[in-house]
Amino acid sequence: MVKILAKNKKAYHNYFIEEKIEAGIVLTGTEVKSCREGKISFKDSYCDFDNGELYIKGLYIAPYKHASPTFNHDPERDRKLLLHKNELRRLIGKIKEKGYTIIPLAFYLKGKVIKVEIALARGKKLYDKRETERKRDLERMVRSELKKGLFK
Known part of the structure; x- marks a missing residue:
């Protein structure tokens, strides 16, 4: 059973998602609770x-x-991701290509373990973002027109 804890809503707006990967993450006790x-x-x-x-x-x-302030965690510290060595090597090779980056997409519970979905992504230009938004608006208008036509 998978329960989504948080999603990166801006990722699909700002990037072309090439590939998704599930990774473990190293967290402290108070980070897990939060x-x-x-x-x-x-x-x-x-x-x-x-x-x-x-x-x-x-x-x-x-x-x-x-939690008390003395035992709480640093909110913006770097957190290590857990991946197999061959996955890391492959990602290093992809990152060396121009324009690619790795971004977190979602945090979720898989059983009792917190996992992170990361993505190999390429940044969108401003005109790409506009085109995506134009397509989304067009699809929304078509759906609403179909809905109006079917229920009259």
Whole structure:
């Protein structure tokens, strides 16, 4: 059973998603409790390599409100992602290509474990964003016209 804790809503607007990967994440106790409450913000978060390991940078997990300030976590610390070595090597090769980045898409519970869905993505230009929005608006108008026509 999968329960989605948080989604990166801006990712599909700002990037072309090429490939999705499930990864584990290293969290402290108060971070886990805060994640289960859905207190996660993806604003400006991305993944980067450091000494051959993948880390999420810029991810904000709010401090747990029931913990004392001395035992609470740093909300914006870098968090290590857990992937197999061959997956890491493949991602490093893809990142070296121009225009690719790795971004977090969603946090979810899989059983009792918190997982992160990350994506290999390529940034959209302004005209790409406009085109996507134009297509979405057109589909919305067609659906509403069909709905009006069917229920008259």
